[in-house]
Amino acid sequence: MTELQQGLAAGDAHDTQPQADGGPPAHERILRVVIPLVMLGGLIALWAWYVKAYNVPHYILPGPDLVAQAMVRDWGVLGPALLVTLTITFEALLIALVGGVLIAxxxxxxxxxxxxxxxxxxxxxxxxxxxxxxxxLIYTSTTQQALLICAWIVAFFPVLSNTTQGLKSTDHNLLNLYELYGASRWQTLFLLKLPAALPYFLTGLRIAGGLALIAAVVAEFAAGSAGAGSGLAFRLLESQYRLNIPRLFAALILLCATGVAIFGATSLLSHLLLRRWHESAIRREN
Known part of the structure; x- marks a missing residue:
């Protein structure tokens, strides 16, 4: 064990008591799932009632049943389009994460x-x-490359700005302690600054995940791509031009569900990484 590790171990000797998970009680976790689901069911019921009570034409506002039928009937079209949009989103997000952290x-x-x-x-x-x-689009060889660059540009900045702020927010007392024990710049970076910046990075990740999806759709609107390899944005435009409003709503619901899933996955990752040590994830005892 190096002198740095010995000194840090000695300094942390009093803080070896185990910490609680810090998460909410079980009944609160259940309510966090049940309440939104009940609210969703109520909104769908209100939607169905409104369409039926006022005889709204399906080409203006289709009912939930027609949208569900369109989702099942047109899945052969919507499923591959969703896969294209997801591929662009996650590739852009991955590049944004790597590039944003390195530049930060x-x-x-x-x-x-x-x-x-x-x-x-x-x-x-x-x-x-x-x-x-x-x-x-002019300077790239394929439309897919252009869409990827557009999505990356939008997702990149939140990761960069949040991670940079996190690296700069390291406790000065801890920095002084590392200097006192002769830590190198790499030791200070990997053992202190990066762990301290993790909550900021995860916040940037949550923001960038949603923005990457939005940018992928907006870029496809701007590119006007069409054909078998197109994403959900083209299917939205196609449904609008053909007045196939149930399919349009089905594509919108897929996009919304994808955004919610991305946010939920990044939030879960943040909770798992921070729940045992960071103040934002530890439940107050008083």
């Missing part, structure tokens, strides 16, 4: 690099993606 480390390590590059990162973030999508 670079920013935290060199103030001059941050000063030089951060304005251009902000420009990428504030420029509407629908405005630059046609240019990206």
């Amino acid at each position: 480390i670079l920013f935290a390590s060199s103030r001059w690099v941050e000063i030089a590059l951060s304005p251009y990162m902000v420009i990428l973030q504030v420029t509407p993606i629908i405005a630059i999508a046609p240019l990206i």
Whole structure:
């Protein structure tokens, strides 16, 4: 064991008591699932009642039964389109995570690099993606590459900004302790700064997951891609042009469910990684 590890172990000797999971009680966890489901059922029932009570034409507002039938009947079309959109979303999110974390480390390590590059990162973030999508289409060889770049641009900045802020928010007393024990820059980065930045990174991940899905759809709208390899955005436009409103609603529901699933998965990951040590996930005892 190195001198650094011995010193840190000695400094943490008083804090070896096990911590509680910190999660909510079992009945509260059940209510968190049951209440939204009951609310969803009530909204669907209200929707069905409104359509039937006022005889709303199906080409204006289809009932839940027609939407469900369209979902099942047209799954051969909607399923592959959803897979295309998901592929673009997750590929863009993965690239954004890797690139955002690496550049955040670079920013935290060199103030001059941050000063030089951060304005251009902000420009990428504030420029509407629908405005630059046609240019990206011109300079890329395939539509799929253009969609991937558009989704990456939108998902990249939340990861970068949150991770950078997390790396800069490391406790100064702990930094002084690491310097006192002669820790190298890499030891300080991997043993202190990155764990301290984890909550910030996970917040950026939750934001970037939803934005990547939105950007993939918006980019496809701007690209005007069509054909067998198109995503849900094209199916939305196609359904609108053909006045196939039940299929349009089915595609919208698939997009909403995908967004909720991404948010739920990233929230679960955040809870699992933070539940035993971070204040945001530990339940107060008083």
